[in-house]
Amino acid sequence: MDAAQTTVTPVVWIPETVQEAFALYQEFLPDAEWIAGGTWRQVEREKGKAFAGNVIVLERIFGLASLQEEEKYVRVGACMTLEQLIQEAVISREILGEAMRRIAAPAVRTRGTIGGNIMYGHGDTLPALIALQAELEIWNGESYDRIPVEEAASYDGVFLLTAVLLPKTLEAGPEEVHFFEKIGRREAFTASLLAVSGCFCRQGDGSVRARLALVGGKDAPLRLRQAEACVAEPGWTPEAFFEAFAADYQPEDEPFSSGNYRLQAAAHLFLSHLWLDDKAEKGGVHKA
Numbered sequence: 001m002d003a004a005q006t007t008v009t010p011v012v013w014i015p016e017t018v019q020e021a022f023a024l025y026q027e028f029l030p031d032a033e034w035i036a037g038g039t040w041r042q043v044e045r046e047k048g049k050a051f052a053g054n055v056i057v058l059e060r061i062f063g064l065a066s067l068q069e070e071e072k073y074v075r076v077g078a079c080m081t082l083e084q085l086i087q088e089a090v091i092s093r094e095i096l097g098e099a100m101r102r103i104a105a106p107a108v109r110t111r112g113t114i115g116g117n118i119m120y121g122h123g124d125t126l127p128a129l130i131a132l133q134a135e136l137e138i139w140n141g142e143s144y145d146r147i148p149v150e151e152a153a154s155y156d157g158v159f160l161l162t163a164v165l166l167p168k169t170l171e172a173g174p175e176e177v178h179f180f181e182k183i184g185r186r187e188a189f190t191a192s193l194l195a196v197s198g199c200f201c202r203q204g205d206g207s208v209r210a211r212l213a214l215v216g217g218k219d220a221p222l223r224l225r226q227a228e229a230c231v232a233e234p235g236w237t238p239e240a241f242f243e244a245f246a247a248d249y250q251p252e253d254e255p256f257s258s259g260n261y262r263l264q265a266a267a268h269l270f271l272s273h274l275w276l277d278d279k280a281e282k283g284g285v286h287k288a
């Protein structure tokens with residue numbers, strides 16, 4: 001008999017405010033957990049990680065399931081489902097929409113939320129959000145705070161994610177390139193081995209101003225600061241990029257992909273945008 005079968009039925013709490021949800025969590029710790037769409041937790045439960053004794057459902061909390069356009073950003077409530085967001089033009093035409101369209105199948109996207117995708121730690125939206133310079137609005141038990149997406153995993157303390165704040169300059173301007181790429185073990189309906197994303201702008205001197213990020217296998221989402229610094233230099237080369245990239249990213253072997261495979265594949269995906277696209281236009285490397 002596995003762990004899921006031996007557990008007692010959890011008590012389900014349905015709070016209506018962020019503060020109530022946080023207080024319940026603290027009251028019942030360590031036997032408590034938050035749940036949004038439940039799609040990821042169901043996968044984990046089937047693998048043997050039973051639900052906590054107190055399940056705190058987030059979907060009825062006011063303000064967590066709507067989208068608002070503020071002056072400088074679009075505020076996306078953490079409990080908006082992936083499918084709802086795909087239907088929003090402002091999201092759909094950007095790389096965030098591309099990332100969401102490639103997550104699982106409609107049944108999962110109809111229940112699964114953006115908050116759950118971020119908080120399970122390896123979601124495909126993470127690199128796109130980092131590249132787009134999104135921030136997270138969180139409630140830490142005392143106040144609301146704003147943190148960059150890439151700092152969520154190392155945040156000192158517990159927090160409830162309330163919204164994602166997307167800068168209004170979301171869409172790629174004429175000089176900017178935004179990209180999202182995902183590698184899985186088959187074409188569709190597959191968890192990613194690797195998802196990479198970037199937003200960049202070429203400068204006249206050959207340097208590139210870029211924000212680059214990835215998430216792969218069990219790796220935590222990563223902003224590639226050394227790779228970004230490398231391409232910011234005029235005269236950078238693919239070899240120099242690879243060296244900087246390898247300093248940012250040291251993936252370990254996993255059952256379905258070696259660390260070296262993910263390292264090589266990710267470097268090539270980035271270079272196909274940062275280097276090849278440019279050289280191809282000029283009749284460069286593709287001609288050889």
Ligand SMILES: Cc1cc2nc3c(=O)[nH]c(=O)nc-3n(C[C@H](O)[C@H](O)[C@H](O)COP(=O)(O)OP(=O)(O)OC[C@H]3O[C@@H](n4cnc5c(N)ncnc54)[C@H](O)[C@@H]3O)c2cc1C
Nearest residue numbers: 036037038039040041104112113115116117119123124161
């Ligand atoms: C068949 C299948 C295929 C999938 N394929 C993909 C894929 O291709 N790419 C991908 O990225 N993902 C994939 N997923 C993973 C995942 O289910 C979805 O990404 C989904 O977005 C998770 O959202 P949820 O609301 O269901 O999360 P839940 O299962 O409700 O929660 C996930 C975790 O996040 C925490 N959490 C949720 N909301 C909050 C919040 N507001 N504040 C704090 N913590 C919170 C929960 O406590 C839990 O630990 C797949 C899942 C399934 C079942």
